[in-house]
Amino acid sequence: MVEKNQSLLAVVGQLKNAIEKEDWDDAKKIDKHIKVNIEHAVLNADNDSDKKELIDLLTKIQSLYKYIINDTEESRAKLSVELKKITGDRKVANFYLKSSLYR
Numbered sequence: 001m002v003e004k005n006q007s008l009l010a011v012v013g014q015l016k017n018a019i020e021k022e023d024w025d026d027a028k029k030i031d032k033h034i035k036v037n038i039e040h041a042v043l044n045a046d047n048d049s050d051k052k053e054l055i056d057l058l059t060k061i062q063s064l065y066k067y068i069i070n071d072t073e074e075s076r077a078k079l080s081v082e083l084k085k086i087t088g089d090r091k092v093a094n095f096y097l098k099s100s101l102y103r
Contacts (some may be wrong), residue, residue, distance in 0.1 A: 005041050
């Protein structure tokens, strides 16, 4: 089975490298290749041994995607905090400008 899944193993390795480098554009491109390779691997899993190895590989892929999701959620939370701070700063600046115009 490992021989059957060499291309899937290769793209999983590429995805792992893209994640480590935080190259999300590359990860997005690799994602398309992973989907195709998973479909191919599922169709070629002929026996229980092949299926078990495929399940192990899919579990590894799932953990990579889980990492991406967690990292994305953390980044989104940080951006949300920054956006709220900027919005608050803008409100303060606008209040100051409006109050200084009336003097």
